Amino acid sequence: MCMLRKCATRDSAVMSLNLLPRSLAYVDAVAKNGSIQAASRVLGISASAIDRQILLLEEAAHMRLFDRHSNGMTLTKAGEMLVVLARRWRNDGNALWSEMQQMQGVDLGQVRIAIMDSQVNGMIPDFVGRVAAEFPLVQLDLEVMSPGDAVQALDQGIVDIALAFNAKPHRNIRALWSERLPLGCVVAPNHDLANEESVTLQQITEFPVVLQSQALSIRQYLEADHEWLIHEGRQPVATNSLQLVKRLIAQGRHVALTSELDVSAEIFEKRLVFIPIADETAAAQSISLLVSAVRELPTVSQLIMDILSACARETLSRVRQV
Known part of the structure; x- marks a missing residue:
């Protein structure tokens, strides 16, 4: 996974809805950080408490979730399945929180977007500025990915939207806009x-x-x-x-x-x-704005997507006039 670039545009005091069970959160943290000790430092939770929760899960599942090595831990196939579940659970919780805030008339939430490396110095700074001006309580999580990783992340619910080059068709992914790039x-x-x-x-x-x-x-x-x-x-x-x-x-x-x-x-x-x-x-190549075909975006994510689409179209129009 490529390095995460975050652009937080909401007040740090705004809370999100955390419905993820503690045990799944620990498994995900160990998977991300490579060891119980590293996860302990990130979470501020004792290593023994994390280890205990993982052992209880392994005992209940009757299979190992991690392979333990002298230099860290790696996920087994069963562990990978739990991590996918954990991330979808967390993402669904974030989407629910955004919808609840929308019901109160508050444009607040977290929108996760997969972008391409070349867009970082192009349209993305303008996009972030527009979002900050129109939706100051929205947090953007922008992650640079390859087109294949972006499609996979959409399918797994890791991101909400992807702006990707040359994305291959996928039964669970829908292209809302696409343009040929000679x-x-x-x-x-x-x-x-x-x-x-x-x-x-x-x-x-x-x-x-x-x-x-x-x-x-x-x-x-x-x-x-x-x-x-x-x-x-x-x-x-x-x-x-x-x-x-x-x-x-x-x-x-x-x-x-x-x-x-x-x-x-x-x-x-x-x-x-x-x-x-x-x-x-x-x-020709192509650029596409992609979303999941099986999950509905929260209202605030749809509004952010409209801004991203407009930025992409405007950039393409301008560059072709030079």
Whole structure:
């Protein structure tokens, strides 16, 4: 799981409804922190109390929830099932609390959103600012994930909303909005290709190419349909850091293949240039706003989702006018 980035915009004195049984909370904490001792420090509960609750659960289930090692603990299959239950239970409690506050006319709650790394320097700061202005008592939990992890988190109830690139269809996930993102070549303003109206994939091989992580769908797409490009490119560089990708492009030597949304902030500031790919074989990517098809969002989450959708649409419209 990627690192959590939180943007808390509600008063710290506002309480949430905690309906999660203590034993499940302890199992989840140990799973997150890797050991009883680490969970004890985070929760402020004695290690012996946590251990006792886990042992009671294991005794009742007649199976181990954790494999115990000299350097920590890892979940068994049964333990993984309990953790999924614990997180869904906690999420349902948060949703119930939000709905109860809505009944009192208070726009309060916690909204958990999966986002992509490239959006952090793009539309997300504007989105957070709008939410803070319109719903000051709402807490946003923004977690950077890969598209596959975002879909899985939605399915498991770990997040409420996802804004994901190239999300694969899933029977329990519904796309409320989706937009095609043509593949493009990104270069510095002083690059030899910068003034071209479009470029071919063959032209790109004449320059050093910087590739994104294999965990990302854009890299998987390139390897599946255009593997020759990776091998024929001059001095290719691969990295899991999008910031490094952008820095290398900005230096003027490297080029990258991605969508305009990946570099929207840099395009607005005229630090990078996006050039469409002319090849008909260069299939478009997509961006989608996703929710669970089996769970209804609380009212406040739907309102936050509308703001996120508007930010995404406006950013895409602006970047295409540059």
